[in-house]
Amino acid sequence: MASVVEYKGLKAGYYCGYCESREGKASRGMWAHSMTVQDYQDLIDRGWRRSGKYVYKPVMNQTCCPQYTIRCHPLQFQPSKSHKKVLKKMLKFLAKGEIPKGNCEDEPMDSTMEDAVDGDFALMNKLDIKCDLKTLSSDLKGSIESEEKEKEKSLKKEGSKELIHPQAIEEKLGSGEPSHSIKVHIGPKPGKGADLSKPPCRKAKEMRKERKRLKLMQQDSAGAFEGFQAQGQPVCLLPKAKSNQPKSLEDLIFESLPENASHKLEFTRFLCNSPLEAEHPANGPECGYGSFHQQYWLDGKIIAVGVIDILPYCVSSVYLYYDPDYSFLSLGVYSALREIAFTRQLHEKTSQLSYYYMGFYIHSCPKMRYKGQYRPSDLLCPETYVWVPIEQCLPSLDNSKYCRFNQDPQAEDEGRSKDLDRLRVFHRRSAMPYGVYKNHQEDPSEEAVVLEYANLVGQKCSERMLLFRH
Structure with a gap:
């Protein structure tokens, strides 16, 4: 079983659904008549992606919205x-x-x-x-409701304050948009200001930190007490309650x-x-x-x-x-x-x-x-095809739409095509190396097209997949 593909070449100057540019999109593609899972695995690790039977690779330094494999x-x-x-x-x-x-x-x-x-x-x-x-x-369900009530209480303050409505937060987190807080400004009542006889208002964040610190101190002291009896003989420590552990995705x-x-x-x-x-x-x-x-x-x-x-x-x-x-x-x-x-x-x-x-x-x-937001995650370097943690990529992407993520200036594409003659071609119902196929071709543009395809799919895929030629 072998992959059979038909290279379609460059497709540029067409509509982009992301930025709505009429002529900004550019990609190269091929039609996959059949494909093995290993070939497709190697292709997506070189920036390709399929849509039905059409497999395409954005021209990253030309397209209006560079698309990085994640x-x-x-x-x-x-x-x-x-x-x-x-x-x-x-x-x-x-x-x-x-x-x-x-x-x-x-x-x-x-x-x-x-x-x-x-x-x-x-x-x-x-x-x-x-x-x-x-x-x-x-x-x-009970823990959800109590958690929401706790959040509402922590947001309520006296005097001049800003309240973030829980419903607004829910709507934002459920959307694909960046999370911007929706603020409601409530001013102090006329004629009333700060009561100097009372302690100053404290931020909810500080209060939560202090409660957590006190809780940890209580746990430490309780653990020390349970660890020893009055005679000084140790007893078994109680295991920590599982409810304190964060729930996993499976939970x-x-x-x-x-x-x-x-x-x-x-x-x-x-x-x-x-x-x-x-x-x-x-x-x-x-x-x-x-x-x-x-x-x-x-x-x-x-x-x-x-x-x-x-x-x-x-x-x-x-x-x-x-x-x-x-x-x-x-x-x-x-x-x-x-x-x-x-x-x-x-x-x-x-x-x-x-x-x-x-x-x-x-x-x-x-x-x-x-x-x-799904982390840990990596982005694929569009030049050397190595994976780089997304945290290292974001500062560069903030400055430029197109970026090379590999910080080593000497690094090259290790999987690039190195021997064009070993590329496999499907011609007249027969599979053959390109070195044999090219001896019967007179079209000077043929080799340029095959070389472009080989560089895009890499040496491994070029040797396994069959490139259909008329």
Whole structure:
């Protein structure tokens, strides 16, 4: 089995859905008649990405909105406060049917796909994989409500103050927009000022720090007392309560709902049509490698479908489409968290599968920066194709849309094409090395096109994939 691709070359001066430039976008692409999962893994590690059967690579130093490949480290991932809010919002909806007030926008998806998209996403060959989507349990509900009340209390102050409405925070965290606090200014009552007989008002942040410090001191003293009896003989220390530990992503997702839940959410996975050939090696994941539809069913109705590629070293998120009537559930964020958890599950069986690829990170488009919130994560250097932690990349991206992230000026692309003659060509129903094929060609432009293709896909892929030539 070999990948068969047809190189289409440069496509420039067309509409960009990110900045709405009419002629700013530039990319190179190829049509994948078939492709192995290992070839696609190596291609996305060189900045390529598929949209249906069309595989494209932005021309990073020319396109209006440079798109940097981004990957997350699921094994070290800890959900942020905004991620937890999305999971808790889903809990409230499933458990009690609560719908958040206001206009809760979801994070943007990669909906602006390349024009040459196949569009054929028929469901094929249902696998023996059906997983109930277990969500947050009702025992977390009390802690959610008490946490929200505590936050409201800590924000209330006497005199001149600024209140940040909890609902406004919820709406912002559920959107893909940058988090800007919504402030309500409340002035002091006429004729009344500060009461000098009372201690000065203290910031809520300082009060929380002091409470935490006192709590730690109490725990230390209690531990010292329990460690010794009056006669000086040691006794067993009590283990720390697990409730003090932050909940992991699995804790937040895989707990069961109460029996009287208002809604039921189910999760199924299907193999879907794509250029990737399905593979089932003995040492691979149980579901195999390939492209899958992940379907989200709410009370028997499908509300979202995510497309993912399961590859040798990663789960690659292709895109998500969903019923807009349920955008209040922030399904883009929720599905990403589900896919991160799924990557962890696959890693348990297949240790080398340990990354979650989120597609492209577009720093020049503020609404597309949300992918940088899934950390730890790396960006791919567009010149040397090495991974660099996103924290090191952001200062450079603040100054320039296009950046080389590798700080070593002597570093080169180690995977570049080094021997063009070893590139494989498919011509007249036969596979052959380019060194043989070129002896029968008289077109002087032929070698320039093949060389451009070879430099873009790298030496390894050029030797494995078959480049279709007329």
